[in-house]
Amino acid sequence: MNKIMYLEFERCIGCRSCQAACRECGDHDAKERNYVEYVDFMESRQTYPMLCMQCKDPACARVCPANAIQITEEGVVLSAMEEKCIGCRNCTFGCPFGIPKFDFEENKMYKCDMCYDRSKHDIAPMCASVCPSDAIRFIDYDEMMQLRRKRTQMNLIEGKKPQEGNKWEYVPEFFGVYSD
Amino acid sequence: MSDFVAKKGVKNLQHKDEKLITTHCCYCGMQCGMHIRVHKRTGEVRGVEPRYDWPVTMGKMCPKGVTAYQTIEHEDRIKKPLIKKNGKFVEASWEEALDLIEKNYKGLQSKYGKDALSVFGGVSMTNEKCYLVGKYARVALGTRYIDYNGRFCMSSAAGGFIRTFGVDRGSTLPWTELEHSDCFFMAGSNTAECHPTSIQWFWKAKDKGAKMIVVDPRETPTARVADVHLDLKPGTDSALANGMMHILVKEGYVDEAYVQERCNNYEQLKEQVAHFTPEYTSEKTGISIEKILKAAHIFGRSKRSVVMFARGVEQQSKGVDNVALYSSMSLLKGHIGKFASGVATFTGQGNGQGGREHGQKSDLLPGYRKLTDPEAVKYISSVWGIDPEEMPKPGVSAYEMFDEIQKGNIRAMHVICSNPAVSAPNTEYIWDGFKKLDFLVVSDFFLSETAEYADVVLPATSWAEDEGTTTNIEGRVIRIRKVREPYGDSKTDWQIMSEIAKRMGKEKHFDYKNVSEIFEEFRLATKGGKADYYGVTYDKIDEQDGVFWPCPSEDHPGTPTMFKERFATEDGKANLAIVDWREPGEIPTEDYPHILTTGRVVYHYLSGNQTRRVNFLMEQCPLPYVEMHPELASQYNFQDGDFCKLTTRRSSMTVEVKLTKAIREDTVFIPYHWGKELSVNQLTNPCLDPISRMPEFKVCAVKLQKIAEYEMPSPI
Numbered sequence: 047m048n049k050i051m052y053l054e055f056e057r058c059i060g061c062r063s064c065q066a067a068c069r070e071c072g073d074h075d076a077k078e079r080n081y082v083e084y085v086d087f088m089e090s091r092q093t094y095p096m097l098c099m100q101c102k103d104p105a106c107a108r109v110c111p112a113n114a115i116q117i118t119e120e121g122v123v124l125s126a127m128e129e130k131c132i133g134c135r136n137c138t139f140g141c142p143f144g145i146p147k148f149d150f151e152e153n154k155m156y157k158c159d160m161c162y163d164r165s166k167h168d169i170a171p172m173c174a175s176v177c178p179s180d181a182i183r184f185i186d187y188d189e190m191m192q193l194r195r196k197r198t199q200m201n202l203i204e205g206k207k208p209q210e211g212n213k214w215e216y217v218p219e220f221f222g223v224y225s226d
Numbered sequence: 227m228s229d230f231v232a233k234k235g236v237k238n239l240q241h242k243d244e245k246l247i248t249t250h251c252c253y254c255g256m257q258c259g260m261h262i263r264v265h266k267r268t269g270e271v272r273g274v275e276p277r278y279d280w281p282v283t284m285g286k287m288c289p290k291g292v293t294a295y296q297t298i299e300h301e302d303r304i305k306k307p308l309i310k311k312n313g314k315f316v317e318a319s320w321e322e323a324l325d326l327i328e329k330n331y332k333g334l335q336s337k338y339g340k341d342a343l344s345v346f347g348g349v350s351m352t353n354e355k356c357y358l359v360g361k362y363a364r365v366a367l368g369t370r371y372i373d374y375n376g377r378f379c380m381s382s383a384a385g386g387f388i389r390t391f392g393v394d395r396g397s398t399l400p401w402t403e404l405e406h407s408d409c410f411f412m413a414g415s416n417t418a419e420c421h422p423t424s425i426q427w428f429w430k431a432k433d434k435g436a437k438m439i440v441v442d443p444r445e446t447p448t449a450r451v452a453d454v455h456l457d458l459k460p461g462t463d464s465a466l467a468n469g470m471m472h473i474l475v476k477e478g479y480v481d482e483a484y485v486q487e488r489c490n491n492y493e494q495l496k497e498q499v500a501h502f503t504p505e506y507t508s509e510k511t512g513i514s515i516e517k518i519l520k521a522a523h524i525f526g527r528s529k530r531s532v533v534m535f536a537r538g539v540e541q542q543s544k545g546v547d548n549v550a551l552y553s554s555m556s557l558l559k560g561h562i563g564k565f566a567s568g569v570a571t572f573t574g575q576g577n578g579q580g581g582r583e584h585g586q587k588s589d590l591l592p593g594y595r596k597l598t599d600p601e602a603v604k605y606i607s608s609v610w611g612i613d614p615e616e617m618p619k620p621g622v623s624a625y626e627m628f629d630e631i632q633k634g635n636i637r638a639m640h641v642i643c644s645n646p647a648v649s650a651p652n653t654e655y656i657w658d659g660f661k662k663l664d665f666l667v668v669s670d671f672f673l674s675e676t677a678e679y680a681d682v683v684l685p686a687t688s689w690a691e692d693e694g695t696t697t698n699i700e701g702r703v704i705r706i707r708k709v710r711e712p713y714g715d716s717k718t719d720w721q722i723m724s725e726i727a728k729r730m731g732k733e734k735h736f737d738y739k740n741v742s743e744i745f746e747e748f749r750l751a752t753k754g755g756k757a758d759y760y761g762v763t764y765d766k767i768d769e770q771d772g773v774f775w776p777c778p779s780e781d782h783p784g785t786p787t788m789f790k791e792r793f794a795t796e797d798g799k800a801n802l803a804i805v806d807w808r809e810p811g812e813i814p815t816e817d818y819p820h821i822l823t824t825g826r827v828v829y830h831y832l833s834g835n836q837t838r839r840v841n842f843l844m845e846q847c848p849l850p851y852v853e854m855h856p857e858l859a860s861q862y863n864f865q866d867g868d869f870c871k872l873t874t875r876r877s878s879m880t881v882e883v884k885l886t887k888a889i890r891e892d893t894v895f896i897p898y899h900w901g902k903e904l905s906v907n908q909l910t911n912p913c914l915d916p917i918s919r920m921p922e923f924k925v926c927a928v929k930l931q932k933i934a935e936y937e938m939p940s941p942i
């Protein structure tokens with residue numbers, strides 16, 4: 047696998063198809079591992095999706111006292127191993143993105159694994175497959191770099207220039223999930 | 227042909243014990259491609275797999291599509307015919323149910339005449355079935371009273387297109403071209419929620435610098451990504467379109483050569499739009515002059531624009547006018563019949579396009595033929611094997627059928643694939659109509675609000691238990707495959723209609739062994755008509771990724787782009803719309819000071835009979851609510867989550883308040899997917915468009931009242 051999960055928040059239309067699709071992944075027990083939130087519904091309908099960043103040095107794995115969270119050779123951070131997880135929920139607090147969730151009935155942690163059964167065969171994870179707006183994409187590293195450059199180029203074509211106070215509009219507000 | 231279609235090099239996840247069956251979503255007009263996962267041994271439906279290589283949707287689906295398979299083997303499915311005895315439904319055999327139908331149909335017809343029976347159809351089913359509904363009403367039952375739920379959906383678009391272009395194909399261009407367009411003018415369409423997978427095309431174009439102008443009283447997820455959001459007052463589209471054309475003419479944005487050569491009425495149009503100055507337009511629509519100018523200049527400078535609209539402009543008493551006016555904007559630019567430009571409406575129902583072309587409408591015969599045209603009657607009679615004299619005359623529109631019930635002319639109804647108890651306007655009148663009927667038959671696979679009124683409920687199969695074709699939002703005919711055997715004792719709609727035909731002594735006209743036989747007859751029936759499907763075959767659909775109608779012969783590739791050389795009017799020219807300003811059916815008054823508008827949410831489909839049974843969708847949106855601007859809310863001291871009683875001249879209902887600045891201050895919005903006390907259509911105005919007979923769902927006057935305590939009823 048040499049692909050990247052690439053998020054572009056601005057495109058999100060809030061349909062939560064990514065959540066519905068997450069439940070459909072064979073290994074996901076019909077429980078979604080991503081989430082979609084309104085930025086502020088009072089102001090606008092802008093939403094954004096969030097999924098696991100598959101961090102190089104994942105906080106969830108670091109804070110796990112039982113060493114239950116494994117990372118695959120491709121760099122995918124898996125759900126806690128059932129036989130090791132002691133149910134302390136440190137990981138759910140440790141993750142800055144709020145990704146790991148805890149199943150109180152089964153007494154175990156579960157999280158986004160990039161639909162490992164799909165992505166290990168280079169098939170897009172369910173969320174990236176269905177996302178109607180391409181807010182979530184499963185693409186090559188080169189394509190990602192090209193997309194990032196394009197963003198700046200578009201602003202030039204539009205004759206926009208960052209000014210004090212709106213610089214953030216010109217910073218690509220997306221980031222990749224590096225799995226490799 | 228294989229049941230699984232995938233192009234070379236496309237990877238899908240396929241589990242060892244499962245097979246994939248290639249089909250399309252059952253819900254909206256996007257008809258997203260999908261594969262259904264079926265267990266090889268048990269035939270059980272397991273889930274969904276994206277169809278990455280379907281060129282219109284690329285594997286993308288909205289949450290309704292992702293969860294659609296969950297309705298197939300749902301525990302609420304009706305497994306056996308139900309007969310109402312002493313106010314309660316009792317399971318019965320098909321024999322008993324058909325006996326009862328035969329007895330009542332024959333009894334009522336001998337007492338009150340043939341037209342005592344009526345059929346209320348729907349377009350969330352295949353072309354084969356939609357075609358058969360018209361034949362069933364006219365040949366098996368011999369009644370003039372047939373109409374369908376598309377009357378509440380696509381009828382204004384149809385009326386406007388026919389008036390302007392002479393033919394009604396929802397999109398004049400294939401959507402795969404949309405990424406090359408440079409400007410979208412989108413009115414009354416929240417496509418991000420109602421046709422979510424269309425959004426990828428707009429983003430693709432936007433990534434290359436295309437501009438988007440969105441006309442909507444709410445800042446919907448679609449309007450949010452627009453370059454200009456024209457936040458008009460509901461019901462003022464005709465002023466806006468005239469105002470836009472005023473600027474196009476004044477600023478020299480008109481393609482004079484195109485208009486001279488290909489359009490009628492240009493001089494009158496110039497006169498008509500002369501008084502729609504930006505000031506006047508702004509006064510009528512409530513949009514700022516600055517925004518109107520900005521939008522007009524962006525649109526005016528565009529080289530490849532697409533004008534698009536949906537129910538927001540069509541579900542009005544001026545629906546046909548609105549469609550004709552917005553289409554005229556595109557004509558002035560000379561953009562119809564060219565690459566990556568044109569006009570399109572967003573088809574609401576899965577087969578809203580195909581289903582409206584083949585004779586479910588009160589005055590239409592297959593192939594978009596007119597029932598008032600003697601030649602058409604002669605031709606279709608010959609296909610059906612009846613005497614032209616036997617062909618019933620045109621009936622009345624969907625809502626007007628309920629007037630006929632009140633008058634005692636219609637005594638029985640067969641509702642097929644529709645739930646007017648939720649989706650018609652002024653629902654209390656509809657409910658009363660159902661109660662007045664001597665006999666009501668409903669075919670459905672879940673017990674809908676309409677079915678609850680029935681004397682007999684016939685269990686129909688879902689979309690996954692039958693094959694056939696549908697016609698998507700673009701006018702592309704596509705193929706629906708059978709995924710599993712009928713659930714319980716259910717039968718396909720075509721089998722049900724054939725069984726009843728047999729009971730009515732018309733079996734020789736309904737002697738079908740399979741769907742292909744209906745398809746063959748259907749092709750022939752459309753031959754030579756405006757919507758000509760004669761050259762469409764199942765194999766060709768697979769080979770070509772669908773076939774665009776008109777396709778008059780087997781060696782014809784189909785017609786992705788319409789009107790390249792001429793329009794389908796008699797003189798080959800398009801008719802520009804000459805329409806003056808007219809108020810909607812209701813405007814705010816002292817007693818009813820605000821405007822109520824209605825629409826969809828992304829999680830539900832139409833009357834919600836299917837989507838209200840899917841867990842994921844219900845978790846996201848279990849109940850209707852009223853969306854309100856905080857400025858309006860503070861006049862009544864409403865806070866988020868308070869209960870608001872809304873009253874119109876028809877009725878009242880109570881829902882929770884949801885505050886957002888993403889809506890006009892004078893307008894409130896309620897989604898319409900729920901029944902009974904939760905149905906906003908208790909409140910909507912049945913003021914009909916004079917041509918399309920479309921009710922004005924989108925505009926009515928309302929008053930608000932704060933309610934301290936309220937218990938919301940159950941959503942199912």
Ligand code: SF4
Pocket residue numbers: 057058059060061062063064065082093094095176177178179180181182
């Ligand atoms: S599927 Fe895509 S557009 Fe829809 S909520 Fe998820 S990220 Fe947003």
Ligand code: SF4
Pocket residue numbers: 251252253254255256257258286287288289290291292420421422423424
């Ligand atoms: S409801 Fe429409 S957009 Fe959603 S998956 Fe079905 S066809 Fe596609």
